[in-house]
Amino acid sequence: NAGVTQTPKFRVLKTGQSMTLLCAQDMNHEYMYWYRQDPGMGLRLIHYSVGEGTTAKGEVPDGYNVSRLKKQNFLLGLESAAPSQTSVYFCASSKSWTADTQYFGPGTRLTVL
Protein backbone atom coordinates (compact mmCIF):
# COMPACT_ATOMS: atom_id res chain seq x y z
CA ASN A 1 0.00 0.00 0.00
CA ALA A 2 1.91 3.03 -1.28
CA GLY A 3 -0.56 5.71 -0.09
CA VAL A 4 0.11 8.98 -1.91
CA THR A 5 3.09 9.18 -4.24
CA GLN A 6 4.49 12.14 -6.14
CA THR A 7 6.69 12.29 -9.22
CA PRO A 8 9.29 13.75 -9.49
CA LYS A 9 10.85 14.40 -6.07
CA PHE A 10 13.09 17.21 -7.29
CA ARG A 11 13.14 19.37 -10.40
CA VAL A 12 14.99 22.44 -11.64
CA LEU A 13 13.40 24.49 -14.42
CA LYS A 14 14.38 27.58 -16.32
CA THR A 15 11.97 30.48 -16.49
CA GLY A 16 9.39 29.86 -19.19
CA GLN A 17 9.71 26.08 -19.26
CA SER A 18 6.74 23.85 -18.62
CA MET A 19 6.33 20.72 -16.55
CA THR A 20 3.76 18.41 -15.02
CA LEU A 21 3.77 17.04 -11.50
CA LEU A 22 2.05 13.71 -11.01
CA CYS A 23 0.22 12.64 -7.88
CA ALA A 24 -1.11 9.12 -7.48
CA GLN A 25 -3.08 7.54 -4.65
CA ASP A 26 -4.09 3.92 -4.20
CA MET A 27 -6.69 4.41 -1.45
CA ASN A 28 -9.66 4.99 -3.75
CA HIS A 29 -10.09 8.48 -2.34
CA GLU A 30 -12.54 10.87 -3.96
CA TYR A 31 -10.85 14.10 -2.91
CA MET A 32 -7.39 15.21 -4.00
CA TYR A 33 -5.50 18.43 -3.41
CA TRP A 34 -2.40 20.31 -4.50
CA TYR A 35 -0.68 22.61 -1.99
CA ARG A 36 2.48 24.66 -2.11
CA GLN A 37 4.74 25.46 0.82
CA ASP A 38 7.05 28.44 0.75
CA PRO A 39 9.89 28.89 3.26
CA GLY A 40 8.67 29.65 6.78
CA MET A 41 5.03 29.29 5.85
CA GLY A 42 2.21 26.83 6.09
CA LEU A 43 0.74 25.10 3.08
CA ARG A 44 -1.54 26.97 0.70
CA LEU A 45 -4.09 25.30 -1.53
CA ILE A 46 -3.53 25.64 -5.29
CA HIS A 47 -6.30 23.47 -6.78
CA TYR A 48 -8.40 20.58 -5.65
CA SER A 49 -10.73 17.90 -6.99
CA VAL A 50 -13.83 16.38 -5.43
CA GLY A 51 -13.98 13.49 -7.86
CA GLU A 52 -12.87 12.13 -11.21
CA GLY A 53 -13.29 14.70 -13.96
CA THR A 54 -13.74 17.64 -11.56
CA THR A 55 -11.35 20.40 -10.51
CA ALA A 56 -11.69 23.65 -8.59
CA LYS A 57 -9.49 26.60 -7.71
CA GLY A 58 -7.94 27.03 -4.31
CA GLU A 59 -6.27 29.99 -2.66
CA VAL A 60 -3.35 30.46 -5.09
CA PRO A 61 -4.35 29.01 -8.50
CA ASP A 62 -2.70 31.52 -10.86
CA GLY A 63 -0.04 30.04 -13.12
CA TYR A 64 -1.17 26.44 -12.57
CA ASN A 65 -3.55 24.05 -14.28
CA VAL A 66 -4.77 20.66 -13.10
CA SER A 67 -6.51 17.60 -14.45
CA ARG A 68 -8.17 14.57 -12.86
CA LEU A 69 -8.85 12.21 -15.75
CA LYS A 70 -8.54 9.13 -13.55
CA LYS A 71 -9.71 8.86 -9.96
CA GLN A 72 -6.31 7.80 -8.70
CA ASN A 73 -4.28 10.53 -10.43
CA PHE A 74 -4.17 14.30 -10.03
CA LEU A 75 -1.83 16.25 -12.30
CA LEU A 76 -0.48 19.74 -11.67
CA GLY A 77 0.84 21.65 -14.66
CA LEU A 78 3.00 24.73 -14.96
CA GLU A 79 2.72 26.08 -18.50
CA SER A 80 5.37 28.81 -18.20
CA ALA A 81 7.36 28.54 -14.99
CA ALA A 82 8.33 31.66 -13.07
CA PRO A 83 10.84 32.09 -10.20
CA SER A 84 7.88 32.87 -7.90
CA GLN A 85 6.79 29.25 -8.37
CA THR A 86 9.91 27.96 -6.63
CA SER A 87 8.41 26.01 -3.76
CA VAL A 88 7.74 22.59 -2.31
CA TYR A 89 4.58 21.06 -3.73
CA PHE A 90 2.48 18.61 -1.74
CA CYS A 91 -0.32 16.45 -2.98
CA ALA A 92 -2.92 15.09 -0.57
CA SER A 93 -6.03 12.94 -0.68
CA SER A 94 -9.01 12.17 1.53
CA LYS A 95 -12.03 9.91 1.21
CA SER A 96 -14.57 12.69 1.76
CA TRP A 97 -14.86 16.32 2.80
CA THR A 98 -15.74 15.21 6.30
CA ALA A 99 -12.75 12.89 6.50
CA ASP A 100 -10.76 13.04 9.68
CA THR A 101 -7.48 12.47 7.89
CA GLN A 102 -5.85 13.93 4.82
CA TYR A 103 -2.97 11.84 3.57
CA PHE A 104 0.00 13.70 2.13
CA GLY A 105 2.58 12.70 -0.43
CA PRO A 106 6.30 13.21 0.25
CA GLY A 107 6.49 16.49 -1.67
CA THR A 108 8.23 17.77 -4.81
CA ARG A 109 10.92 20.40 -4.47
CA LEU A 110 10.79 22.68 -7.52
CA THR A 111 13.33 25.38 -8.29
CA VAL A 112 12.75 27.83 -11.12
CA LEU A 113 15.85 29.74 -12.21
Add this chain to the structure above:
Amino acid sequence: AQKITQTQPGMFVQEKEAVTLDCTYDTSDPSYGLFWYKQPSSGEMIFLIYQGSYDQQNATEGRYSLNFQKARKSANLVISASQLGDSAMYFCAMSLNQGGKLIFGQGTELSVKP
Protein backbone atom coordinates in the same frame (compact mmCIF):
# COMPACT_ATOMS: atom_id res chain seq x y z
CA ALA B 1 -12.73 35.16 6.65
CA GLN B 2 -11.48 31.73 7.60
CA LYS B 3 -8.09 31.81 9.25
CA ILE B 4 -5.73 29.81 11.42
CA THR B 5 -3.32 31.62 13.72
CA GLN B 6 -0.28 30.13 15.42
CA THR B 7 1.38 32.84 17.50
CA GLN B 8 4.48 30.93 18.59
CA PRO B 9 7.11 30.87 15.83
CA GLY B 10 9.43 28.81 18.03
CA MET B 11 9.23 26.87 21.28
CA PHE B 12 11.75 25.08 23.46
CA VAL B 13 10.94 22.24 25.85
CA GLN B 14 13.03 20.00 28.03
CA GLU B 15 12.97 16.30 27.24
CA LYS B 16 10.27 14.40 29.19
CA GLU B 17 8.31 17.57 29.94
CA ALA B 18 4.91 18.47 28.47
CA VAL B 19 4.46 21.31 25.99
CA THR B 20 1.44 23.16 24.60
CA LEU B 21 1.39 24.57 21.08
CA ASP B 22 -1.21 27.26 20.55
CA CYS B 23 -3.71 27.48 17.71
CA THR B 24 -6.69 29.77 17.27
CA TYR B 25 -9.10 29.67 14.38
CA ASP B 26 -11.71 31.89 12.83
CA THR B 27 -14.75 30.68 10.94
CA SER B 28 -18.48 31.28 10.94
CA ASP B 29 -19.15 27.82 9.53
CA PRO B 30 -20.69 25.57 12.23
CA SER B 31 -19.16 22.42 10.72
CA TYR B 32 -15.38 22.19 10.59
CA GLY B 33 -12.48 19.98 11.49
CA LEU B 34 -9.21 20.83 13.17
CA PHE B 35 -5.97 19.00 12.43
CA TRP B 36 -2.42 19.00 13.65
CA TYR B 37 0.44 17.92 11.43
CA LYS B 38 4.12 17.41 12.21
CA GLN B 39 6.77 18.26 9.63
CA PRO B 40 10.25 17.01 10.54
CA SER B 41 13.35 18.32 8.81
CA SER B 42 12.98 15.60 6.18
CA GLY B 43 9.93 17.50 4.91
CA GLU B 44 7.03 15.06 4.97
CA MET B 45 3.69 15.98 6.54
CA ILE B 46 2.71 13.58 9.30
CA PHE B 47 -0.88 13.58 10.56
CA LEU B 48 -1.09 13.70 14.36
CA ILE B 49 -4.62 14.32 15.56
CA TYR B 50 -8.09 15.47 14.48
CA GLN B 51 -11.01 17.18 16.26
CA GLY B 52 -14.43 17.67 14.72
CA SER B 53 -16.44 20.76 15.63
CA TYR B 54 -19.29 18.63 17.00
CA ASP B 55 -17.08 16.27 18.99
CA GLN B 56 -17.86 16.53 22.69
CA GLN B 57 -14.64 14.99 23.94
CA ASN B 58 -11.16 16.32 23.36
CA ALA B 59 -9.24 14.13 20.91
CA THR B 60 -6.29 12.08 22.12
CA GLU B 61 -3.74 10.00 20.20
CA GLY B 62 -1.04 8.49 22.36
CA ARG B 63 1.12 11.33 23.71
CA TYR B 64 -0.86 13.90 21.72
CA SER B 65 -4.04 15.55 22.92
CA LEU B 66 -6.02 18.42 21.50
CA ASN B 67 -7.36 20.97 23.97
CA PHE B 68 -10.49 22.11 22.12
CA GLN B 69 -12.18 25.22 23.51
CA LYS B 70 -14.95 26.04 21.09
CA ALA B 71 -16.12 29.27 22.70
CA ARG B 72 -12.58 30.65 22.58
CA LYS B 73 -11.99 29.18 19.11
CA SER B 74 -8.80 27.52 20.20
CA ALA B 75 -7.39 24.08 19.42
CA ASN B 76 -4.11 23.75 21.25
CA LEU B 77 -1.91 20.68 20.86
CA VAL B 78 -0.50 19.18 24.02
CA ILE B 79 2.47 16.83 23.75
CA SER B 80 3.17 14.93 26.94
CA ALA B 81 6.58 13.52 27.87
CA SER B 82 8.47 15.23 25.03
CA GLN B 83 11.07 13.20 23.18
CA LEU B 84 14.04 14.35 21.11
CA GLY B 85 12.26 13.02 18.03
CA ASP B 86 9.45 15.52 18.61
CA SER B 87 11.69 18.33 17.37
CA ALA B 88 9.96 19.53 14.20
CA MET B 89 7.60 22.11 12.72
CA TYR B 90 4.00 21.73 13.84
CA PHE B 91 1.10 22.98 11.78
CA CYS B 92 -2.48 23.54 12.84
CA ALA B 93 -5.05 23.32 10.05
CA MET B 94 -8.79 23.65 9.58
CA SER B 95 -11.13 22.01 7.08
CA LEU B 96 -14.47 23.56 6.25
CA ASN B 97 -17.74 22.36 4.84
CA GLN B 98 -16.51 23.19 1.35
CA GLY B 99 -14.68 20.28 -0.20
CA GLY B 100 -12.53 19.29 2.72
CA LYS B 101 -9.62 21.51 1.76
CA LEU B 102 -7.30 22.56 4.56
CA ILE B 103 -6.34 26.04 5.71
CA PHE B 104 -2.98 26.03 7.47
CA GLY B 105 -1.39 28.21 10.10
CA GLN B 106 2.19 29.40 9.74
CA GLY B 107 3.57 26.74 12.04
CA THR B 108 5.49 26.48 15.31
CA GLU B 109 9.01 25.14 15.40
CA LEU B 110 9.47 22.94 18.45
CA SER B 111 12.92 22.13 19.77
CA VAL B 112 13.30 19.46 22.44
CA LYS B 113 16.40 19.83 24.60
CA PRO B 114 18.13 16.82 26.20
